[in-house]
Amino acid sequence: MAKLEHPKDSEPKSESPKSPGLGRRDFVKLVGGTGVAATAQVLAGHQLPAAATTVPEEVVGSGKVIGPGPVPMTLRINGQAKKLTVEPRVTLLDALRNHLDLTGAKKVCDRGTCGACTIIVNGKPTYSCSVLAIEVADRDGKPGAEIRTIEGLVPEGKLHPVSGSFVENDAQQCGFCTPGFVMSCTAYLETHRSPTIEEVKQALGGNLCRCGTYIGVRNAVVDAAMSMKGGRA
């Protein structure tokens, strides 16, 4: 196909959005700056509640102590404010799947390798297993991150052009990795309108498939780009 523009190098997937919340870099900076005590506080949520009850968790930077028990929060998902009450250690993926019944994002590796849990946070493809729900929730009266899941791409019963292209190119077998691929692809095509196959290989390098549907995926992304010219469908 004709190459209309030279897309910029694909941006690496952010493990967590820049703002609000705690990005990996911010976390590293913070640990470097404030030492071991802060680390212990942040990690307390991952320890056993019995042990953690005596060590209240502080959301670093806000000065407000919350957790380790469930705390109410509001997430901005697919344009709607969703209220839920979960422990601060609950990942965004688990919040979506276990508390909001948004199960399009799949849990596979649960540690930022396979991409099956990919959603779009503030416009960037994001591994939702590697973000805490509380990081992207409303805080201090400010709205949280803009979260888009596959359920929000189009109304139920409709098919997004990327999803349609995956069907047409048989870019799925068991389909368990597919929603993650569709979200990575959607986010990518919103900023890269005419990718080549070689660029697709880079852009979707963070998603894994076991059935081996990559040939279909390569073609699906290029086809979807053709039908999506102009960005968001």
Add this chain to the structure above:
Amino acid sequence: MADYHWPPTDKCSLIGRRISRLDGPWKSSGRIKYSYDVNRPNMLHGKMVFSPYAHAKVVSIDTSAAEKMPGVKAVEIITEPGKEVFWAGHEVVAVAAETEEQARDAARRIQVRYEKLPHLVSDVSPEKAGEHTKQLAEQTDGNPDQAFQQAEVISEGEYGVPVITHCCLEAHGQVAEWDGDNLTIYASTQNVSGIPGEIVRAKIADSADKVRVLTPVMGGGFGSKFGADTWGLACARLAKKAGRPVKMMLERDQELMAAGARPSMYARVKVGAKKDGTLMGWTSESWGTGGPDAQGGAPSIPYVVRIPDRRVRHTTVLTNIGPARAWRAPNHPQMCLITMSALDDLAAKLGMDPVEMLQKNIQMTGQLAKTYSAELEKAAELMDWKKKCHPRGDKTPGPIKKGLGVSIHTWGGAGHASNCNCTIQPDGSVSASLGSQDLGTGTRTVIGIITAETMGLPLEAVNVNIGDSKYPPDGASGGSTTVGGVSSSTRRAATAALNQLLEKVAPSLDAKPEELEAVEGKIRVKGNPGRAISWKQACAKLGTTPITGVGQRQRGNDDLISSGVGGAQMAEVSVDTETGLVHVDKMVAVQDCGLIIDLKTAESQVYGACIMGITYSLFEHKIMDEQTGRCLNADLEFYKLAGIGDFGEIVVHMMTGTGYDERGVIGLGEPPVISPGAAISNAVANAIGVRVPTLPLTPDKVLVALEKGAVA
């Protein structure tokens, strides 16, 4: 009356075309619920405690602290004190709590005391395994000693494939929900119809009729999801104890440690030939592990190329690497790697093109000789083999060496037992119902295509009901047996239903039922398209009573299906001799599978198999630590799967038309995954001039082989 035999392919409007899978939109929109996605009202989450030791006796289990943990509702002991665990990751206790996090916390608080027992997690040599071995087979055919005396060239080598895992992206597991005595299991399974009986045998339910298994879609099985599994039984028991639904899916580390280990296979091979390439004699000493209980069986080698004079011996090594489970084409990728590597080394020693050597000995492949010969020719054309091939060792300057490799393979693929009910409603709607399942292979779509083709309707007019144990019983989906089974039963059921309709309609068209046909959404008189009524009008004549046609895959020979396929694959690789990195630039897969129902999903099976093959050839290995007995890469960072950019081009060619179509439907899931290991290993040897003896062909092994080769 309509005839149940397959129509000629040129008369088909759907069969053999490229048709998108029916459940594609459900999957790519993220709307369909896999077992892992099922959230039932009031549902609890289950987690398991698993053994950190590769071999141990459970001495005691103390769940008291865990039971007092917040949110905990039920605890179930899976491995009672006094019993042994046989691999690290063996399940011991399960616990159910309100949230996943609470269940995980509680599992950590369960105190299990073990008595450690000696373990073996190395399968590299039977000599080292000592008493942990069992000779499985020893056989001599013909006179191998005499054959070797007559041979003019003899090649010897050692080849092997380590234990790998299934690594299903949807982990093993299920949701179990009771309603009184009735149990519903949302199971990620390859065996919807078989699970209820297993639940009854475990004395969890008193009747299989009271157990319903639902699997509308499932996220990969590859041979590892046939049973309810101990965690399935535990989940049902937890749900019973708690009086609430329980979801228990394996976490990723446990999935890789406990949910399937493909048996390894290694062999020392001696094979001879005349100078013209005629194969003369084979001996092999092979071994491998099929887990602690010697599963997996002995290989049948030499594979495909049946050298008549042979002596083979196989020893199984009893290890604690993990539970052996069938893995797509059980034993075949291993047998293929060993055989095709040995033949390739022999061809190199003879200075002969390996494709020519296979063609020279093609009669040794038996009944499929003509198929293999045609497939090798086609593959060579698609690879441009003659132009690209060179003797072993790429002599072009520079660190990147290119090479070609070839392999052939076979599989049975006869259809399993299958029952289908096909119902036509007075409103014109049509459904086909079977207790089968779609693993992502396209089963649902194949059933829809056959039903619609039979009724002369578009695919959208047909409902396919599968993935529910309340539908007519069907076989487990393994060994490429599903497509044959469901194709036969569906075609027969649809034809039987249509014939009932034709009888009802015949008087109104002033014709006999046998003069009628169903085409293009009409029932019409054959050869007289003017005398027709629409499908809807025809069905309206049923009044208020729907009709159901019943179809069953015929026992023994079934003339709609067949078995026995051949395939040929070629790989082209680039090897960086400085870093040891192997890149598959191109693969060609030529495959026959009889009559193809859906060309699109059939091709996808082959593309996928090639990619899965590239993955196990270059990356996959369940790496064990001999000291602790644990798996060192039970995660997706270090248990590596190929990504979208990790290989080049794949060319798939399906053998169809005369000589293939008339054989009927044959399974396709297994065969194309068999050859990649051998084809890629041979291509690497062709590139760098020396054999890397075992898969995966990782940079360290490539560099070692290069160093040894340089010394030799």
